[in-house]
Amino acid sequence: MTVATQPTGGGYVDRGGGGGSSGLADVVELILDKGLVIDVFVRVSLVGIEILTIDARIVVASVDTFLRFAEATNRLDLYGEGKGGKDLTQLTQGMMEGGAKGKTSGVLDAAVDKVEEVLGGNRNGDRDDEEDEPVRRRPRQRARERER
Amino acid sequence: MTATYVYGLVAAGADLPDGLVGLGPSGEVRTVEHDGVAALVGDVPSDRPLGTRDDLMAHEAVVDKVAAATTVLPMRFPAVVEDDQVVDELLAPHRDRFLRALDALDGLVQYSLKGRYVQEVLVQEIVEEEPAVADLQERIRGVPEDASYYDRVKLGEIVARAMEQRRDVDARDVLERIGPFAEQVSSSTPAQPDDVVEAAFLVARDKAEEFEREVEELGGDTHEWLRLRLLGPLAPYDFVPAED
DSSP states (O other), rough: OOOOOOOOTTSSSSEOSSSSOOOOHHHHHHHHHHOOOOTSOOOOOBHHHHHHHHHHHTTOOOHHHHHHHHHHHHHHTSSSSOOOSHHHHHEEEEHEEEEESSSOOHHHHHHHHHHHHHHTTSSSSSSHHOOOOOOOOOOOHHHHHHHO | EEEEEHHHEEEOOOOOOOOOOOSSOOOOOOEETTTTTTEEEOOOSSSSBBOOOOHHHHHHHHHHHHHHSSOOOOOOOOOOEEEEGGIIIIEEEOOOOOOHOOOOTEEEEEEEEEEEEOHHHHHHHHHHHHHHHHHHHHHHHTTTTTTTTTHHHHHHHHHHHHHHHHHHHHHHHHHHGEEEEEEEEEEEOSSSTEEEEEEEEEEEEHHHHHHHHHHHHHHHHHHEEEEEEEEEEEOOOGGGOOOO
């Protein structure tokens, strides 16, 4: 997924929001899960969006998460057998589309984006996957030392 | 019935920014006031249900543009009342509660921060430190996908658990460093093991710059192993008081 972002200041922190500059996945989290609820309100019929986001959460249940990490360790082994397993994002997209025939594409976009955000997104074109430099150990100590 | 969409609540007479575009056919966003409190409302599309991508984006854009200028209580999407009931059903019965909440949040904005491990770096670290991982990798290598299924699940589970242990420490570090720049912090444990931190910060408007600078500095210090994403300023979604 490509989250629409607006880099401001050019630092190391990815910046987004508010006022319409957030990605859809961010927006879904903010306005569907949070905010004021008044029980007298008419709940206008939604195009199945809550059901879709719930499905998305089920899909990322633990076994799939574990397989994803197993794959990640395989990727470290440059001369290994290559990446095994299914592409979970594709799997999910197939599921979402199959299970939501007749729903508007806008909602599907929303749900698929949500799924990809939950799954870790950026499976295609993720810069990190393409870097040539060897993976370094992270300087955990350094970060701690800089604390006041 | 004709319906009215409600984006949020502000103090009556609050200065609203220009250029608000609602999700209804007219795009109009206006206020309905009652005794000190005002609802930000607009029309609703009558020919289709709500819930498209554009509807969600419009709701967020209206609320957060207002939040950048003045205190707003954001409604959860979607909030609709009958046209002639904005005052009778929404504003009048809940006036005191709304005003109390607006007062408590006066001069404050929300920032949401997410941090995710750079997966390659963390996985590398775990592979080096957990002997069981190397053993399982050896067993999986060259074995057909179906035959190695349980070993792969097990391997992934070890990596996920190791990551969760690390993130407890790292999340605390992040919150300890950024927390002092906020009035209130609301954090939750992310569902995915490589998501380190998910937190909302309530920050005084006049300290927003300082807060952002501190997050940027943290990002610079940790960028080799942690990707930070900062949203805001936003409406105080995570700090809206629960129903009485």
